Amino acid sequence: MEMETDRIILRRWQEEDADALYRYASDAEVGPRAGWPPHQSIESSRSIIRNLFTNDRTWAVVWKATHEPIGCIGYLLAPDSHIPLGDKEAEVGYWIGRPYWNKGICTEALRLLVDYCSHTMGFKTLWGTHFTDNRASGRVMEKCDFSDTGRTQHCSDLYGGNIKPVRVLKLSINS
Numbered sequence: 473m474e475m476e477t478d479r480i481i482l483r484r485w486q487e488e489d490a491d492a493l494y495r496y497a498s499d500a501e502v503g504p505r506a507g508w509p510p511h512q513s514i515e516s517s518r519s520i521i522r523n524l525f526t527n528d529r530t531w532a533v534v535w536k537a538t539h540e541p542i543g544c545i546g547y548l549l550a551p552d553s554h555i556p557l558g559d560k561e562a563e564v565g566y567w568i569g570r571p572y573w574n575k576g577i578c579t580e581a582l583r584l585l586v587d588y589c590s591h592t593m594g595f596k597t598l599w600g601t602h603f604t605d606n607r608a609s610g611r612v613m614e615k616c617d618f619s620d621t622g623r624t625q626h627c628s629d630l631y632g633g634n635i636k637p638v639r640v641l642k643l644s645i646n647s
Contacts (some may be wrong), residue, residue: 487521545578597645610639
């Protein structure tokens, strides 16, 4: 299933996206902000596409002007989530390549995902986390009506998550 706005398309990852994925995911400023280590090779990016991104919960964020994947968005279900989830709940996550920061692209993508999670998947609650030193990620969620729960926690399964806390946000969906 594809979703789109005037500027982006959310579509399934394909193995031929490995070069573009590596281009953005090898940047040392990108992955650690989202909780994963920078990619080390095109082949490791291809393996991540095959083993982590080939599912019905993860999309490439494609810039329409170039048809190139520039980021990733998706959701996690229990027990893969970084926080405890109940029935009809999911945790969202996203990242975008550094040349595309501060252009509202993650907000556009998250709005598409929220709509999909609400109307297609029937989730009642969406959760999101971001490292407390990555305020830009929190602002994306806030622009999409996520609320601060007042909780912070460490997530040992995130790269850097033993050292840095994450802030927990929540969106209650009234469908």
